Amino acid sequence: MGIFSFFYFATVIVLCAILVVAFRNPVYSVISLLVLFFHVAGLFVSLHAEFLAAVQIIVYAGAILVLYLFVVMLLNLKRDDSYQRQVWIGVGLGAAALGEVIYLIAKANMEPAAFVNRVSQVTSAAQEGNTEMVGRLLYTKYLFPFEVASLILLVAMIGAILLAKKALPEVRDK
Numbered sequence: 764m765g766i767f768s769f770f771y772f773a774t775v776i777v778l779c780a781i782l783v784v785a786f787r788n789p790v791y792s793v794i795s796l797l798v799l800f801f802h803v804a805g806l807f808v809s810l811h812a813e814f815l816a817a818v819q820i821i822v823y824a825g826a827i828l829v830l831y832l833f834v835v836m837l838l839n840l841k842r843d844d845s846y847q848r849q850v851w852i853g854v855g856l857g858a859a860a861l862g863e864v865i866y867l868i869a870k871a872n873m874e875p876a877a878f879v880n881r882v883s884q885v886t887s888a889a890q891e892g893n894t895e896m897v898g899r900l901l902y903t904k905y906l907f908p909f910e911v912a913s914l915i916l917l918v919a920m921i922g923a924i925l926l927a928k929k930a931l932p933e934v935r936d937k
Contacts, residue, residue, distance in 0.1 A: 773806070834927070
């Protein structure tokens with residue numbers, strides 16, 4: 764049953780990712796991104812990473828997606844007519860990425876000793892718990908990258924607001 768759920772989630776995720784870049788209407792792209800985020804959370808649940816699934820829904824499907832919708836509505840984006848060129852660039856990059864994935868799968872070399880070490884790491888992580896382990900790593904070893912990522916998101920949000928504010932016509936009281 765686990766393999767079927769993985770293939771369901773993986774298929775929907777790939778199809779939604781294609782729809783995000785294929786739709787000409789930005790609102791439809793954001794809706795496809797929402798479906799993608801929920802299926803990634805479902806994939807996390809099937810891997811017994813419930814904390815990551817909750818973070819996926821709260822942070823990405825909640826906060827980040829609302830920010831995307833805000834920017835799309837604020838900028839009042841119209842359809843883009845340079846669609847044909849973008850499709851061929853996307854197909855080329857997708858083929859290159861698929862080639863890399865096939866190459867990595869073909870060259871993967873799992874030795875039995877490495878597999879035993881990995882199983883012991885997963886067992887110790889399962890005994891400690893996902894939330895405790897993620898929290899400990901996030902606020903000790905990865906604290907600086909975590910703060911840098913929050914600053915980058917803040918700068919991007921301020922930049923989007925400033926760009927949108929310049930494009931809006933000023934309304935004067937008469």
